[in-house]
Amino acid sequence: MHVYSFLHAVREKRPLVHHITNWVTIFDCAQVVKSFGASPVMAHAPEEVAAMTGIASALVLNIGTLTTPVVEAMKQAAVAANQKGIPVVFDVCGAGATAFRDEKSLEILNSAKIAVIKGNASEIARVAGLAVATKGVDAGAVAADLAEVAAGLAARRACTVVITGPEDIVAGDGQLLRVKNGHPMMANLVGTGCMATSVIGTFAGATPARVPEAAAAGLACFEIAAEQAARKTKGPAAFKQELFDCIFALDEKLVESMQKVTPA
């Protein structure tokens, strides 16, 4: 798979990516989109979410700090995205941590066609109906084959499923891809999971006809930058700064020499 061509499409098309997201990582989600050369917009008022989605190329939903009114806005925006035919990428952040998150995740999943469901192992396992142990928004252990979980949920929901972790799994359209890029330092920085979702939205917005590959390519680019950033730094904050700047500087030679996207 030629990963760089997906990054090239992002930089050429500069998709507008509408987010309804959490208040913790909202800046970083916007900045990661901008660092890839695309255009973020954050808006959650019920009076305007459909209109804002109507000028966007992708919609990113993230329930990290969900409330009922914001979830209602997410559902409206998702319906608008379906009407316009743009991909909806949904980060089930914290699923499994509370019954409220499980319930609202299902409401969103059932309100519109979701193109990509994204979470860590325990979040996706929970959405897939498995019993899991979670620790807030951090991943808990899952006693199941993750590729099977992802492929099963993708088939059942007719969407793409992304499980992020030391090795990412992307299942959708009958494909199963693994992304083996990344670095353990990512776990020491708040927001790498949220940013990964925004990246998937950006790449899916630029190449909506090939969502599973776009998702894998986006993750590979993000995580190649993380590998570069980790090499140059020692702590999570310096790593974060370098992560954005390595994303900004990604080029074809680097991406293609480092990318580890493989069929599962």
Place this chain on the structure above:
Amino acid sequence: MHVYSFLHAVREKRPLVHHITNWVTIFDCAQVVKSFGASPVMAHAPEEVAAMTGIASALVLNIGTLTTPVVEAMKQAAVAANQKGIPVVFDVCGAGATAFRDEKSLEILNSAKIAVIKGNASEIARVAGLAVATKGVDAGAVAADLAEVAAGLAARRACTVVITGPEDIVAGDGQLLRVKNGHPMMANLVGTGCMATSVIGTFAGATPARVPEAAAAGLACFEIAAEQAARKTKGPAAFKQELFDCIFALDEKLVESMQKVTPA
């Protein structure tokens, strides 16, 4: 114009700048005020906004992630600012992107006397009643003379109008100023527009009798720091860090040797 004297006034008076702003760049708006030596406070509860404005020297409003309840709080705070006689600086962030933003922008403009209306070219053109193409919160093309647009709106609303861009325009009190400082890297960082508004609020709060010149001086200082920061860095995140630290380190010699504030 002696730009540094306005910065000196900020550092001497350390104005308290009350913000009702968006959730994306709220930290950066606070930090830019603090980096200039002033004191930011963010508060949006309807029960306290008037009281908080009552102890402030300026009020900054930014509709980047507006909702109806927050706009109601903005209107209450603006009325309190008028009663106290402190300047209200209003960033019409995203005007033109949705009908809701246009409508709420007008509501705020009509609710109280606004000292400064600030936006990029397409946002201000929209508020001025022109037809524009927007891309979320990024500037779209405007087929009009921006100085005329700014001066016309300033005269009609009896306020100061600031259009930011590669060259900033400040119109108000019968004056027309241009600020030719700045750097293209600013466009790769989320929040430079919002921060510019907070800077204008800070400078207007310190020198409320000379708002147009204070706005131009604030923009010049902010953008001189951006020029310095861009020289030292290669990516948007390193640039951001240096931007704050170059603001913190600004001195008279640097400001006066680099400032490009001119009558239009």
Place this chain on the structure above:
Amino acid sequence: MHVYSFLHAVREKRPLVHHITNWVTIFDCAQVVKSFGASPVMAHAPEEVAAMTGIASALVLNIGTLTTPVVEAMKQAAVAANQKGIPVVFDVCGAGATAFRDEKSLEILNSAKIAVIKGNASEIARVAGLAVATKGVDAGAVAADLAEVAAGLAARRACTVVITGPEDIVAGDGQLLRVKNGHPMMANLVGTGCMATSVIGTFAGATPARVPEAAAAGLACFEIAAEQAARKTKGPAAFKQELFDCIFALDEKLVESMQKVTPA
């Protein structure tokens, strides 16, 4: 007092610290917890706050950008924390700035058993019932002996009281401790007060049987990192990055050689 043993407990137990906090410093509060090796979670929906507190080891409340609905959620979470027996740490951010903040602070204090009340000198003086001059969320002058104010409030509320400043005071369980670490650069960075509260929550969550000492140890570790960071940097933004990374790198030798925790 062996400060490092409290840090060791944090890193061993990795407590989940549930925050209901403000929108300005919410990322930094999460990142400071993660940099210490613990696990932050931010959630404020009334439907889930009790459940989220139910899986946490500490609850941190911060009224920096309070609204009535969020305060209601805080009260529910505080009751749940009491039921579970985990410490509630409450930052009375901006107390004294508006009557609304004073009123809501008291409501929260009276709604449940609060383990730690934390603020700067003017905030704590206000909560203790003294007349104070405030400047938004920055400390104003207090004409009183701070150790007496802290000890008095701690006795009256049967809790631990922390006053942060050039020298921190911790009063509780009949103890009075001073922490003389820290650096003036902290005052140039938005959020150091909020982060200090999150640190206290993290340390209290790891060592709930010794809350006053845990609070003092957490402050000492945070401020030793600040001293290290200030030595390496010149501006507030570079300082911030180093602060997180120095926290991440703290070790026993450094902590024990630099800590200045003393009985008052």
